[in-house]
Amino acid sequence: MESLLQDIRKCTACRAQLPCPPRPILQASIHAKIMIIGQAPGRKVNDSGIPWDDLSGNELRRWLGVTKEQFYEPDLFALMPMGFCYPGTAKTGDLPPRPECAPLWHPKLLAEMTNIRLTLLIGQYAQKRYLGTAFNPTITENVRNYRTFLPHYLPLVHPSPRNKIWQKKNPWFEQEVVPALREIIGGMV
Numbered sequence: 001m002e003s004l005l006q007d008i009r010k011c012t013a014c015r016a017q018l019p020c021p022p023r024p025i026l027q028a029s030i031h032a033k034i035m036i037i038g039q040a041p042g043r044k045v046n047d048s049g050i051p052w053d054d055l056s057g058n059e060l061r062r063w064l065g066v067t068k069e070q071f072y073e074p075d076l077f078a079l080m081p082m083g084f085c086y087p088g089t090a091k092t093g094d095l096p097p098r099p100e101c102a103p104l105w106h107p108k109l110l111a112e113m114t115n116i117r118l119t120l121l122i123g124q125y126a127q128k129r130y131l132g133t134a135f136n137p138t139i140t141e142n143v144r145n146y147r148t149f150l151p152h153y154l155p156l157v158h159p160s161p162r163n164k165i166w167q168k169k170n171p172w173f174e175q176e177v178v179p180a181l182r183e184i185i186g187g188m189v
């Protein structure tokens with residue numbers, strides 16, 4: 001794993017498409033039990049170099065019911081976004097994760113992390129890649145039907161402050177999905 005992480009840290013595969021020098025940001029251990037596949041680091045995370053070190057991370061930890069210490073324990077959580085480097089920003093928000101990244105690195109990382117028991121799929125890019133033909137027409141339906149993907153996968157919306165409106169429109173998420181998620185995670189950490 002250490003040699004693979006060193007290779008990833010040296011990756012420049014999509015350097016020409018990135019707004020700044022590549023800075024892959026992830027957390028991985030061969031002992032990790034819970035995988036979190038998000039989108040890509042935002043500007044703040046790119047600056048700190050710490051995955052989920054932002055408001056989205058705070059909200060995600062609240063959903064999971066875990067402390068920062070638990071979240072940043074690599075033997076518990078692997079944090080492997082669809083794109084490891086900050087992809088830049090457009091008028092409507094951060095750009096999508098670079099499409100080169102997951103096909104290049106995910107299979108190698110997953111081959112090392114054989115202890116993973118649950119994978120949280122955050123947002124459309126992770127859900128499209130890992131749910132395949134089981135992907136519902138919308139992310140909302142994937143999340144609403146989360147039980148059908150257990151015990152291996154659990155789809156979630158992105159915990160970004162931008163998605164507060166979605167959460168208000170879909171109160172079942174906070175009432176049903178968050179408590180179920182906490183119970184599942186609580187039994188694993």
Ligand code: SF4
Pocket residue numbers: 008011012013014015022023024083084085098100101102104
């Ligand atoms: S986003 Fe992924 S593929 Fe592109 S340079 Fe960073 S690590 Fe390499």
